[in-house]
Amino acid sequence: MPALVLLGAQWGDEGKGKATDLLGGSVDYVVRYQGGNNAGHTVVVGDQKYALHLLPSGILSPGCTPVIGNGVVVDPSVLLSELSGLNERGVDTSKLLLSGNAHIITPYNVTVDKVTERFLGKRKIGTTGRGIGPTYADKINRVGIRVQDLYDESILTQKVEAALDVKNQILTKLYNRRAIAVDQVVEELLDYAEKLRPYVADTVLVINEALENDKVxxxxxxxxxxxxxxxxxxxxxxxxxxxAGGACTGAGVGPTKISRVIGILKAYTTRVGAGPFPTELFDEDGEALRRIGGERGVTTGRDRRCGWFDAVIARYATRVNGLTDFFLTKLDVLTGWEQIPVCVAYEIDGRRVEELPYSQSDFHHAKPVYEMLPGWSEDISKAKSFSDLPKNAQAYVKALEEMSGAPISAIGVGPGRDETIEINSFL
Known part of the structure; x- marks a missing residue:
């Protein structure tokens, strides 16, 4: 049962799209198991760049079946627009499968997301405003709309009515917004039903049968x-x-079927949105990382916050995911620094802390403890093997591997599909 999980080991934007695309030609199915169009993957194939949001990166691999699992929340307009855009560029999207149990992002979910974030002011979370959180909240509150509901108008209408009973009270009385009409929402959602029908499937059954038949x-x-x-x-x-645990619930497979868990690490660290970030840089080094690395959010268009590599976070990711391997991306971005700081621990209230603190307050006050590693100036974008890298670049990779707690099996030395050094096969 060759099932692999590939996930981000930092705050996202690590280059998961490239890693998935790299493996796409060797796997039979690529399954998105959580999130929505708040995620973004950039995949470069030859001189073509593809920005994906809802679609699994495997959609760019002709022999691969891309699957949107039950744990994903789906904005139908975004999905159809993304499919249309790929079709116009000659990409075959006909093999896509969409779980009938995936939840739909409705127009009122988007509205609630935006007005709530504005209302929070300085306390805002930094959401993308795309309705993701409110849709998951509806799911947990058992008033969510699922893909399968689009095919029963009576059930769909009842569910939209139940959801808007409360939401319209909040919108009108708390946020001073106009109420949303049930009929308008139902009509809009029903308009997507036939357009989505060719893709809707029992994806839990499909995925498990694929694993039983030794598909990757x-x-x-x-x-x-x-x-x-x-x-x-x-x-x-x-x-x-x-x-990694989200793959089991978000796709409907048991944990015993997972054979490998690959974490994607950027050679430095970035973050989008609000929240603590111990190694964040506010100087010319941070600006250089942002500029050289092209650090702008695929989904949000916002500049990413940039900082040095944080080994504390990497160790934590290894532990909570049970990582078996790392894929280190964007090593080429660090070319040109005479010395490269790496965060090996935190200082919190005068104490040295080498593991991620569980306390939110402690993490907010964490200051990075750096170890300086020698840099390199040679262009590494044409490197095809680990031995092709400059000695200092090799030493940097080995140091990160030792600090992070799992072997680095591949290294990205450029944005292209072929600009990757594979040390150990993932399959």
Whole structure:
């Protein structure tokens, strides 16, 4: 049962799209198991760049079946627009499968997300405003709309009425907004039904039968470990579980079927949105990382906050995900620094702390303890093997591997599909 989980080991934006695409030609299914169009993957194939939000990166691999699992929340307009955009560029999207149990992001979920974030002011979370959190809240409160509901108008109408009974009270009385009409929402959602029908499937059955038939299935997480609703830097997190356990619940497979868990690490650290970030840089080094690394959010368009590599976070990701391997991305961005700081521990109230503090207050006050590693100036983008890297770049990779607690099996030395050094095969 060759099932692999591939996920972000930091705050997201580590380069999961490239890693998934790299494996896409060798796997039979790529499954997105959580999140929504608040995630973004950039995949570069030749001279073509693809920005994906809802679709699994495997959609760019002709022999692969891309799957949107039950744990994903789906904005139908975004999904159809993304499919249309790929079709116009000659990408075959006909093999896509969409779980009938995935929850729909409704227009009122988006409205609630935006007005709530504005209302919070300085206490805002930094959401993308795309309705992700409110949709997951509806799911937990058992008033959510699922894909399968689009095919029963009576049930759909009842569910929308139940949801708007409360939400319209909040919108009109608390936020001074106009009430949302039930009929308008139902009509809009029903308009998507036939357009989505060719893709809707019992994806739990499909995935498990694939594993029973020795097919290779790759489970692809959005965001990253430190944005996990349970294990991230709460409350500055997403509303789902990007960690490895989320693959089981978000796709409907048992944990005994997972054979490998691959964490994607950027050679430095970035974060989008609010929340603590111990190694964040506010100087010319931070600006250089942002500029050279092209650190702008695929989904939000916001500049990413940039900082040095944080080994404390990497060790934590190894532990909570049970990581077997790392894929280190964007090593080429660090070319040109004479010395490269790496955070090996935190100082909190005068104490040295080498593991991620469980206390939110402690993490907010954590100051990085750095170890300086020698840099390199040689261009590494053409390196095809580990031995092709400059000695200092090799030493940097080995140091990160030792500090992070799992072997580094691949290294990204550029944005292209072929700009990767594979040390150990993932399959």
């Amino acid at each position: 299935v790759l489970f692809e997480g959005g965001q990253g470990t430190l944005l996990d609703i349970d294990h991230g830097t709460y409350p500055f997190v997403t509303s789902s579980n990007p960690t």
